Amino acid sequence: MSNDSGSGRVAGKVAVITGASSGIGRATFELFGREGAKVVGTARSEGKLQEALDAIKAGGGEGIIVPANLEDESTAEKVIQAAVDEYGRIDILVCNAGVGWKYGEEHPGTMAAVHESTVQNWRDVIGGVDLEGYFTMIHAALPRMLEQGSGSIVSVASMAGLTGLYDAHAYTAAKGAIINLTRSMGITYAKQGVRANCICPGFIDTPMIEPAIDLFKDDATKYAMVPMGRAGKPEEMAYAILYLGSDEASYCTGTALLADGGCTSRSFAA
Numbered sequence: 001m002s003n004d005s006g007s008g009r010v011a012g013k014v015a016v017i018t019g020a021s022s023g024i025g026r027a028t029f030e031l032f033g034r035e036g037a038k039v040v041g042t043a044r045s046e047g048k049l050q051e052a053l054d055a056i057k058a059g060g061g062e063g064i065i066v067p068a069n070l071e072d073e074s075t076a077e078k079v080i081q082a083a084v085d086e087y088g089r090i091d092i093l094v095c096n097a098g099v100g101w102k103y104g105e106e107h108p109g110t111m112a113a114v115h116e117s118t119v120q121n122w123r124d125v126i127g128g129v130d131l132e133g134y135f136t137m138i139h140a141a142l143p144r145m146l147e148q149g150s151g152s153i154v155s156v157a158s159m160a161g162l163t164g165l166y167d168a169h170a171y172t173a174a175k176g177a178i179i180n181l182t183r184s185m186g187i188t189y190a191k192q193g194v195r196a197n198c199i200c201p202g203f204i205d206t207p208m209i210e211p212a213i214d215l216f217k218d219d220a221t222k223y224a225m226v227p228m229g230r231a232g233k234p235e236e237m238a239y240a241i242l243y244l245g246s247d248e249a250s251y252c253t254g255t256a257l258l259a260d261g262g263c264t265s266r267s268f269a270a
Contacts, residue, residue, distance in 0.1 A: 008036025009246050014087040016040045016079060018070060018137055019097030019129075021048035023206030024156060027234035028094055028241050029053075033061030035242060040083040042066045042075075043097065070097050070133035076140040089148055092245040093141045095134040095155040095178075099125065100171065100208035111168040125170035131177055138185070145194045154244045155182055155198040156237070159260040162200060175200075179256045186254025195253040197244040202260025205231040224269040227262035 015032045019025030020041030026048070029041045033056030041049050046067040053065050066082045068075040083090050104111025109121035126132065134155055145151025160168065161175030178198060185196035203209055203216075203226055213231060216222045222229045240259045243249050258264060 008034065009242060009248065010092065011036030013037045013091040013246075014040070014083060014089050015092035015094065015245065016042070016083050016090055016137075016141065017094040017096060018042050018079075018133070020052060020065075021045040023208060024201065024204060024234045024237045024241075025094075025096040026052050027238035028096065029063075030055055031235070031238040031242055032092075032094075032245075033063055034059050035246075036061075037063075037092070038087050039063035040066060040079070040086070042068050042070075042079045044069050070129045070136065073132075073136050076133075076136035079137070080140040080144065084144060090141055090144050091150065092152045092154070093137060093145075094241055094245065095137050095153070096241075097133055098130045098156065098174075098208075099128065101168070101211050102208050104168070105211060111171060113167050114169050116167075117170065122170045126174055130171065130174040134178055134181070142189070142194070146189070146192050149193045151194040152245045152249075153182075153185065153194065153196040154241050155196075156241070157182070157198045157200045157256065159200045159202045159258060159264050162256070162258070163264055182256060183254040190253050195249070197249065197252055197255040197257065199237060199240045199244065199257045199259055200264075201232060201237050202226060202258075202263045203231045204234060204237055206234055225263075226260075227266060230261070232259065232261055 015037040017025055017029045020029040021043035029052050033039045043049050049065040053063055056063050064086055066079045101111050109117050110124050155178050157178040158175040160172045161179045165172050182196050182198040216231050240257055
């Protein structure tokens with residue numbers, strides 16, 4: 001069903017989404033497009049970005065893509081400026097691009113515990129898209145939001161930013177930092193009309209956790225991993241992001257919304 005600019009939960013808003021080519025980012029890119037936003041998607045893969053944009057346009061949505069690598073610190077300004085050049089403003093920024101366990105297979109040591117990691121492993125995660133990439137995007141978007149007196153920043157953190165893990169220590173440090181950065185920005189910029197919130201996903205069926213996804217095929221294991229007994233869907237995370245990004249969450253700032261199937265609510269595994 002097509003969506004004109006006068007309908008939808010984010011109708012008429014300009015939304016920039018990072019990591020928009022796959023997983024949670026792509027689901028968010030497409031959902032925001034269906035819900036009336038003018039969407040600007042960025043990621044490394046131009047082909048996958050174009051596929052997502054084609055789906056948005058087929059549904060009557062509007063948007064552009066900006067293929068880019070957020071590990072290049074000049075990229076953030078390029079992406080934000082492209083959005084402003086095309087649509088004149090930016091209302092919503094979704095910081096989603098990041099790495100996870102799949103990255104650890106390709107870059108040994110990056111998803112390891114401290115004693116098994118090197119300083120370079122740490123820098124690859126903390127100084128890469130998992131934390132610094134969030135900062136550079138927010139740093140580029142925030143002046144525009146402050147100037148217009150409104151804006152919504154939604155970051156994708158992780159339940160691992162609130163709880164400990166036996167490995168992936170750089171990852172957990174980055175996600176914990178994103179949560180507290182969100183809280184700090186939430187109270188700092190509230191007077192200027194800019195809200196900052198984040199979601200904390202659990203195990204979500206995306207390429208990022210591909211090495212662990214087969215564990216959910218075993219009945220004994222899946223409930224030990226997640227009380228709901230399944231991995232989450234990218235679309236479920238996209239709806240959480242949509243809520244926080246939209247005016248429906250106008251009284252939410254500094255919020256860390258858990259979307260983890262109950263993982264962090266228990267004191268021990270079943």
